[in-house]
Amino acid sequence: MxxxxxxxxxxxxxxxxxxxxxxxxxxxxxxxxxxPTLRYRKTPIFLLFIYLPTLIVPWVLICIMTKRPLGGGSSYYDQSGTHYINNAVGVLITQLLKSTNAVLAVPIISTLLAHAAIVYAMRRYHDQKLNVQQLFALADKGWSNYLLLWSAKSRGKGSCFLWLGALLILLGAVLQPLMSVLVSFETIAATSCIDIPIGGCSNLGPMVVGYDPEPADMPFVQRDLVMQDVLTRLVTVSDLEPQPNLWPINPDKSDFLNGYQKPPDRRMFASYAPDSGFNPEGFFVTALENGTNTGVLREHAVRLNSSVRCEPIQKVDIPSPCPGARPFEMNIERPGAGIQLSVCVPGNASQFPFTPSRHRQDTVEEFYFHFEGPYNLTGAVNRTNTTIYCNASTSRGYFELGNELNHYVYGPLLDRWPDPDDIMTNFNDFRNDIAYSRPTEEDPSASMSELDWLLPFGRSMVSPFNSFEDLKASSVPGPLMVSAEVLFGNYSFLRFIADTTTNMTSNQMYAGVCEHGSFPFSQVIGIYSGELPGSYCGDAVEIVLDSYDLDDRLSLMISSYARIFNNTVFVEYMLAISIYFANRAVLTKTVLGEGPLYAREIYSSPGLIMVRPTMATASLVVITVLIFLQTLGLVVIALFVYSVPTWASxxxxxxxxxxxRAMSDGDLPPLGPVRFKDEERLAKIxxxxxxxxxxxxxxxxxxxxxxxxxxxxxxxxxxxxxxxxxxxxxxxxxxxxx
Structure with a gap:
């Protein structure tokens, strides 16, 4: 122009x-x-068009890439599975432009300031001031001369243009080094279309790492399978044995002795014992193994949380009769030994406590226990009677499994299942049906869907149930009810003593108990403070053959077993272990019953390794402000340069x-050192x-x-x-x- x-x-x-x-x-x-002598110069606008893209474009790309890839999608974990090759190109372009800007910043800004200095030295208004000393400082490009700037004020060389130019040079010089310090590049695993389980771009797809039961199928799990599974595990369990399906409620809790407890220990019941010293928040159970993660995918799994609280009560506080549609009741009376043992669990022992909804559901169960026995049998110091009340709160719901996005720390129990749009956009949950539909808040039973023609081929191989009507009539109850039946009901060794309809003799009862041999918690440390019930079966064969009167031995078995209920703290610990196995059995047996045809598959995929920038919010604000100030300064300089035509560039x-030459002979000092009085004279011109x-x-x-x-x-x-x-x-x- x-x-x-x-x-x-x-x-x-x-x-x-x-x-x-x-x-x-x-x-x-x-x-x-x-x-012409007075004219507008093309160089400043040309330099500005070259420099500003190297300043602004890389920062815009960095800000975008901190949140999502340039190749498309709303985030690096966008479930659309878009290819991200453009992101690698974007990182390369960003680094190239940043390096170019670092090289060009000072020379280009200094050149623009040199053009602006000509305009600054022209008389544009009447009150304008500029002396020769200040003019010489601008001609020397003093804005980039640190020695000149250091002495500019004391020697009369300073001017507003000089200081503002120095500030603009400083911004250009420090911006890229500061950006390199505050912005780092990290490698992450991002979701590509290869990782999408259903509808991706590869037949290989992600790996199946487990199966999750459908809520609508849980009521159909066979009741006997659950009871037998819980009993077997209670007989053999040790609280020092890692439990694969036990998950600590707070995985980042530092109460585990500030990290002294190793991750495998968090899967042991001993870590949650009352005298463990770790004071954890508790645990929950899933059908998946502890630590299951889904890589770059985001999926949910169902979980059961239970907590138990017990307290001593009076015998008169026990409801009579035991309330509920079908409560669990057990009574053993041995008048000759002065023993009375009774258990009451109100409710319905044949009703599953949850609906098919995926939203969080809570249920509370109650447990009443009363035992009377003489001192020499109970081992109690101050009392011979024990009456306690316990309640167990159980929550069923879903949580997000550990993945790349949440840094492999699984999420909390959700109050509500995500809405369909959220599931479709942000998660990789699929049902295992023909259409691989997305799970909704409530879905029909996978085993009783429109795929009934497949049941003879699928269910007969993987499930022991035959009649759904029978299963509906006798569903698995809540975990505390299951525990009571296993510990005191027909699945317990006490059934031989409590069953008076068969008119068994004491010897027959004793033989049945010892032959049954299912004494819970015999391997759990600290539960039994005295002899174990099973210890009275050591010489059972000889005793039975000798036809001794075994009433006392039966009473001792009952008393030693009831002794663990003297301490409510230990009762809570014992019931927590039993409830864990009850919850685990419901989840895992449902998965086994559904089999690979119906259970929801949980996928995991490592993702595509990518590079992305990362920075703190404060860094984002600081660098954005500096870039804005530098851009604003350069634009102002350009407008200033083109405010009037100039006689020189x-x-x-x-x-x-x-x-x-335009100055007088006496204004400029001769060759040699410039004295202070020479500078004073120049400052007056x-x-x-x-x-x-x-x-x-x-x-x-x-x-x-x-x-x-x-x-x-x-x-x-x-x-x-x-x-x-x-x-x-x-x-x-x-x-x-x-």
Whole structure:
């Protein structure tokens, strides 16, 4: 962009030494119409168009890539499975532009400031001030000369333009190093279409790492399978044995002795014992093994949380009869030994406690226990009677499994199942049906869907149930009810003693108990403070054959078994273990019953390794502000440069020589050291370059013919510039003279 404002503008010559504020002439440099003296320069706008993209574009790309890849999708874990090759290209372009900007910043900004310094040295308004000392500092590009800046104020070289230019240079110099410190690049595993379980771009797909039961199928699990499974595990369990389906409620809890407890220990019941010292928040159970993660995929699994609280009560507080549609009741009375044992669990022992909904559901069960026995049998110090009340709160719901997005720390129990749009957009949950539909808040039973024609082929191989009507009529009850039946009901060794309908003798009862041999918690440390019930069966064969009266032995078995209920803390621990196995059996047996045809598959995939930038929010704010300030400064400099046409592009050697020629002989010090008084003299000389008005010309001591020639030039519109010229150089004035 050029404007031939004045093809004959010159700096006027000096006729004799002058004083401060006198117009100082420069010998005429005739302009030509081919190359006007006052014109707009193309270089600044060209440099700006080169530099600004290297400043702004990489930062915009970085801000985008911290949240999502450039290849598409709302995040690096977008479930659409978009390819992300563009992101790698984006990282490469970002690094290239950042490096380019680091190289170009100081030279380009300094060049733009040099162009602006010419405009700054032109008289644009009447109150403008600039002395020769300050002009020389601008000509030396003092904004990038740290030694000059250090002494600028004390030696009179400082000006607003110099300090603002130095600040702009500083912003350009430190921005890229600061960005390299505050912004780091990390490798992450992102979701690609190869990782999508259903509808991806690869037949290989992700790996199946487990199966999750459908809520609608849980009521159909065979009741006897659950009871037998719980009994078997209670007989053989040790609280030092890791449980694969036990998950700590708070995986990041530092209460585990500030990290001294190793992860395998968190799967042991001993870590949750009352005297463990770890004081954990508890545990929950799933059908998946502890630590199951889904890689870059996001999926949910069902879980059961249970907690038990017990307290001593009075016998009169036990409800009679035991309430409920089908409560569990057990009574053993041995008048001869003074023993009375009764258990009451209100409710319905044949009703599953939860609906098919995937939302969180809570249920509370109650347990009443009463035991009376003589001192020599109970081993109690101050009492012979034990009456306790317990309640067990159980919650069923879903949680997000550990994955790349949550840093492999599984999520909390959800109050509500995500809505369909959320599941479709953000998660990889699929039902195991023909259409691989997405799970909703409540889905029908997978085993009783429209795929009934497959039941003879699938269920007969993987499930022991035959009649759904029978299963509906006798569903698995809540975990506390299951525990009571296993510990005191028909699945317990006590059934031989409690069953009076068979008229068994004491010897027959004793033989049945010892032959049955199912004594719960015999391997759990700290539960039994005395002899174990099974210890009375050590010589059972000989005793039975000798036909001893075994009433006392039976009473001792009952008493030693009941002794663990003397302490409510140990009762809570014992019931927590039993409830864990009850919950586990419901989940795992449902999965086995559904089999691979119906159980929901849980997938895991490592994802596609990618590089993405990462930074703190404070870093984002700081760098954004610095880039904004630098961009604003450069735009202001560009507007300033193009506010008026200039007589030179920068203060180079030629222009400074011309300015020096316009000064008096005594203004510039001779070759050699520059003294302080020389600098003081320079600081008093007006260095603004302005127009020479008619009054200036008339005051010059020139020949009459020269004055007439210059006056004729002014009258014809030609503009004369001079060091110290008082005439303004503005667009308005130049338009009037052109």
């Amino acid at each position: 050029e404007s031939n404002v004045d093809s004959g503008a010159t700096l006027m010559p000096v006729s004799k030494p002058t004083v401060q504020n006198e117009t100082r002439g420069v010998s005429p440099t005739p302009g030509t119409k081919d190359e 920068a203060f180079d050697a030629m222009e400074m020589a011309r300015i020096g 007006d260095a603004l370059i302005g127009r020479v008005s008619e009054s200036n010309l008339s005051s010059e001591n020139e020949g009459e013919s020269e004055i007439r020639r210059q006056g004729a030039e002014l009258a014809s519109g030609r503009i004369k510039l001079a060091l110290g010229g008082q005439g303004l150089v503005t667009r308005k004035v130049l338009r009037e003279k052109s």
